[in-house]
Amino acid sequence: MDRVTNILMAGVGGQGVILASEIVSEAVMRAGFDVKKSEVHGMAQRGGSVTTHVRFGEKVYSPLIKDGEVDILFSFELLETVRYLGTLREGAALVVNDQKILPPSVTLGRDAYPGDIAGMLRARYARFELIDAPAVARQAGNARAVNVAFVGALSRHFDIPEGTWHAAIEAMLPPKLVEVNLKAFALGRETQR
Amino acid sequence: MKVLLSGNEAFARGAWEAGVSVAAAYPGTPSTEILENIVQYKDIYAEWSPNEKVALEVALGSAIAGGRALACMKHVGVNVAADPLFTASYTGVGAGLVIITADDPEMHSSQNEQDNRNYARFAKIPMLEPADSQEAKDFVRLAFELSERFDTPVFIRSTTRVSHAKSIVELREPEKRPAPDDIARNFEKFVMLPRNARMRHPVVEQRLRDLAAFADTFEHNELITQETDIGIIASGTAYQYARESYPGKSFLKLSMAYPLPEKKIREFAARVKKLYVFEELDPFYEDQIRAMGITVTGKDVFPVCGEFSPATASAGISGKRPEPPAPLLDHLPARPPNMCPGCPHRGIFHILKTMKLFVSGDIGCYTLAALPPVSAMHTCICMGASVSGAMGMDKALRGNNLGKAVAVIGDSTFVHSGITGLLDIAYNQGACTVIILDNRITAMTGRQEHPGTGFTLMGKPAKQLNYETLCRALGIDHIRTVNPYDLEQVRSAIEEEVNRPEASVILAQAPCVLHRREFRQSGPALRVDTQACIGCRACLQIGCPALEWHPGEGAKGAAFINGLCTGCAVCAQVCKKSAIKPGK
Numbered sequence: 139m140d141r142v143t144n145i146l147m148a149g150v151g152g153q154g155v156i157l158a159s160e161i162v163s164e165a166v167m168r169a170g171f172d173v174k175k176s177e178v179h180g181m182a183q184r185g186g187s188v189t190t191h192v193r194f195g196e197k198v199y200s201p202l203i204k205d206g207e208v209d210i211l212f213s214f215e216l217l218e219t220v221r222y223l224g225t226l227r228e229g230a231a232l233v234v235n236d237q238k239i240l241p242p243s244v245t246l247g248r249d250a251y252p253g254d255i256a257g258m259l260r261a262r263y264a265r266f267e268l269i270d271a272p273a274v275a276r277q278a279g280n281a282r283a284v285n286v287a288f289v290g291a292l293s294r295h296f297d298i299p300e301g302t303w304h305a306a307i308e309a310m311l312p313p314k315l316v317e318v319n320l321k322a323f324a325l326g327r328e329t330q331r
Numbered sequence: 332m333k334v335l336l337s338g339n340e341a342f343a344r345g346a347w348e349a350g351v352s353v354a355a356a357y358p359g360t361p362s363t364e365i366l367e368n369i370v371q372y373k374d375i376y377a378e379w380s381p382n383e384k385v386a387l388e389v390a391l392g393s394a395i396a397g398g399r400a401l402a403c404m405k406h407v408g409v410n411v412a413a414d415p416l417f418t419a420s421y422t423g424v425g426a427g428l429v430i431i432t433a434d435d436p437e438m439h440s441s442q443n444e445q446d447n448r449n450y451a452r453f454a455k456i457p458m459l460e461p462a463d464s465q466e467a468k469d470f471v472r473l474a475f476e477l478s479e480r481f482d483t484p485v486f487i488r489s490t491t492r493v494s495h496a497k498s499i500v501e502l503r504e505p506e507k508r509p510a511p512d513d514i515a516r517n518f519e520k521f522v523m524l525p526r527n528a529r530m531r532h533p534v535v536e537q538r539l540r541d542l543a544a545f546a547d548t549f550e551h552n553e554l555i556t557q558e559t560d561i562g563i564i565a566s567g568t569a570y571q572y573a574r575e576s577y578p579g580k581s582f583l584k585l586s587m588a589y590p591l592p593e594k595k596i597r598e599f600a601a602r603v604k605k606l607y608v609f610e611e612l613d614p615f616y617e618d619q620i621r622a623m624g625i626t627v628t629g630k631d632v633f634p635v636c637g638e639f640s641p642a643t644a645s646a647g648i649s650g651k652r653p654e655p656p657a658p659l660l661d662h663l664p665a666r667p668p669n670m671c672p673g674c675p676h677r678g679i680f681h682i683l684k685t686m687k688l689f690v691s692g693d694i695g696c697y698t699l700a701a702l703p704p705v706s707a708m709h710t711c712i713c714m715g716a717s718v719s720g721a722m723g724m725d726k727a728l729r730g731n732n733l734g735k736a737v738a739v740i741g742d743s744t745f746v747h748s749g750i751t752g753l754l755d756i757a758y759n760q761g762a763c764t765v766i767i768l769d770n771r772i773t774a775m776t777g778r779q780e781h782p783g784t785g786f787t788l789m790g791k792p793a794k795q796l797n798y799e800t801l802c803r804a805l806g807i808d809h810i811r812t813v814n815p816y817d818l819e820q821v822r823s824a825i826e827e828e829v830n831r832p833e834a835s836v837i838l839a840q841a842p843c844v845l846h847r848r849e850f851r852q853s854g855p856a857l858r859v860d861t862q863a864c865i866g867c868r869a870c871l872q873i874g875c876p877a878l879e880w881h882p883g884e885g886a887k888g889a890a891f892i893n894g895l896c897t898g899c900a901v902c903a904q905v906c907k908k909s910a911i912k913p914g915k
């Protein structure tokens with residue numbers, strides 16, 4: 139793999155986007171790649187939009203993805219997906235969690251949450267996957283394992299052995315949460331696309 | 332061993348590997364995690380200092396006594412620490428002294444975008460600038476070696492994209508350094524009376540010349556000769572962005588931001604046809620390179636404002652900007668950060684808004700109250716400016732001041748730099764009211780301890796600042812504590828104090844909802860009685876994420892309380908129809 143793979147992860151503060159990016163970065167490092175990952179702390183913790191850039195390959199220079207070069211948009215929330223479409227390269231894949239979190243202007247009744255985002259995305263992008271990660275997490279036995287279930291769905295895009303993913307999950311999570319998250323990961327890896 | 336570390340984790344590891352004895356800091360994005368990570372290395376003494384000036388002085392004291400010392404701060408923290416900094420440049424060090432300044436291009440979490448490379452030149456001390464986590468770790472040790480070899484404090488400059496980016500780091504074993512058994516005295520070097528300082532200044536100037544010569548031999552100022560039609564001088568992540576966009580061109584990667592390697596720059600300029608300087612924020616290198624008489628392109632094609640990305644390099648050099656695709660939707664609701672559900676700050680600002688007071692504000696989570704729908708803060712300048720600013724407002728209004736304005740400041744911010752302002756109010760008789768929002772922690776930067784919390788950075792129980800005793804000792808006669816969730820108590824306290832022709836302090840005390848040690852939910856989660864709700868939306872104006880507007884509910888729509896509710900009941904007190912009730 140010569141070219142660097144660029145994953146843009148997007149979501150809302152509190153969804154576990156950063157932990158997901160930690161697991162992916164750890165896994166690709168263990169698989170022998172160079173990797174860089176970048177995000178902004180601080181304000182993001184307070185319910186705002188969150189993005190993380192993960193880049194891996196033979197040699198990675200920039201911690202940020204160049205606009206127009208995102209290979210995979212890994213989005214935890216429907217509306218947030220739309221915010222970052224401008225960064226995609228031609229033919230990029232979209233892996234989208236089927237979840238809506240209402241922004242304040244919507245909960246305050248000043249704005250409407252756009253209708254049928256998934257339908258519009260499916261119509262425009264050939265490589266679009268909608269994953270019901272909350273349902274997968276519930277099936278695994280812990281509704282909070284949404285992010286790891288969702289990483290399971292992402293993992294299919296890379297040629298990295300399942301055991302490497304397991305090792306990364308074990309390295310990043312407290313021991314008592316490992317089992318349920320491994321299960322969520324496995325179920326996520328098997329979901330319908 | 333190879334591990335994935337953020338720049339801040341790498342700085343902490345680097346400090347340990349370098350045998351650092353004392354590390355001091357005041358939190359501030361993007362620098363905070365350096366000290367939070369240093370505490371895992373038990374042989375380092377680490378502290379949250381009340382502010383950056385104290386942190387630097389603690390570190391300098393350790394260096395004078397012979398223990399390697401590190402001080403860390405965000406870019407604006409150096410403004411606070413500038414006084415000891417400039418004279419520490421004259422005294423030099425004993426054991427090494429390193430200051431990490433973490434700049435925030437783009438102001439992701441800051442009030443200005445200052446470029447702290449200027450401080451290196453201003454204070455005449457060298458500055459290293461790592462471009463990834465490996466360099467972040469390695470440059471700490473290098474900085475200590477430089478500090479001791481050239482007898483100078485040394486800066487390391489980070490930025491958000493170094494501090495908060497992760498990359499692979501090869502670890503080393505730590506250096507073991509014995510603790511000094513006494514403090515060596517040196518009158519000429521450490522007592523900066525004018526006669527001694529006059530002797531030290533030429534030493535500083537000679538040191539700069541020596542450092543400039545060193546810069547030319549410094550292996551991390553790296554000449555990378557490839558295609559020579561274009562040559563790019565860059566440092567930090569700007570180097571990474573440019574290398575990403577132009578992998579085949581020639582580079583001079585600067586790892587020492589100050590002083591510059593003049594010979595290497597001349598050599599590089601002679602090798603390439605067109606020379607660019609690609610630097611975030613100020614034309615710091617560009618101006619100096621121009622002064623060497625070298626033709627260079629920089630800020631005429633690259634922006635001064637905001638952070639760079641790989642696209643900035645190609646846009647500036649090619650002159651072409653890619654067309655973004657047509658948007659999928661014309662309008663996207665924004666998702667700004669908000670105070671948490673149940674945040675103790677929320678009710679205070681609601682009351683301040685209803686009282687139409689001018690709010691002299693400060694920095695912390697509570698600054699979010701300046702945004703709609705709360706919109707109840709009218710200044711935010713720097714830490715502590717709420718208090719002293721209110722004094723100036725009071726004096727400007729002469730006799731017309733009563734009932735017009737209040738100052739609002741967080742507990743950590745008050746300890747950082749609100750105390751001297753309050754002393755001024757007491758001493759010079761300002762008729763000001765200062766509200767201290769004591770949520771028992773430094774919430775904004777991720778909940779760090781401070782002198783008011785009862786615990787240290789290293790997790791030990793500590794003396795706890797008593798605000799009331801302190802304010803009384805400063806000369807404030809009217810001090811009262813309120814429960815910020817009790818809106819009537821808050822309103823009547825503010826009403827009384829702002830109309831009093833004397834100085835007063837209101838201590839609004841309730842722990843941050845994310846405070847693990849202290850926060851307890853005050854009551855059951857609430858619900859809206861849709862029969863009683865008249866759809867006036869008054870409750871929505873407090874901007875709580877637990878409150879939603881449901882247009883289909885009731886005759887005219889109704890409020891709804893979601894699962895985020897903590898039962899703080901601020902909304903219930905705002906509701907004129909008593910439609911918000913406990914329980915499901």
Ligand SMILES: Cc1ncc(C[n+]2csc(CCOP(=O)(O)OP(=O)(O)O)c2C)c(N)n1
Binds near residue numbers: 357742744774775776
């Ligand atoms: C000189 C300086 N140092 C650090 C910071 C970063 N900073 C801004 S506010 C703040 C403290 C906020 O804590 P507090 O006053 O207790 O308010 P809270 O966030 O808890 O509401 C910090 C660390 C800064 N802006 N300026």
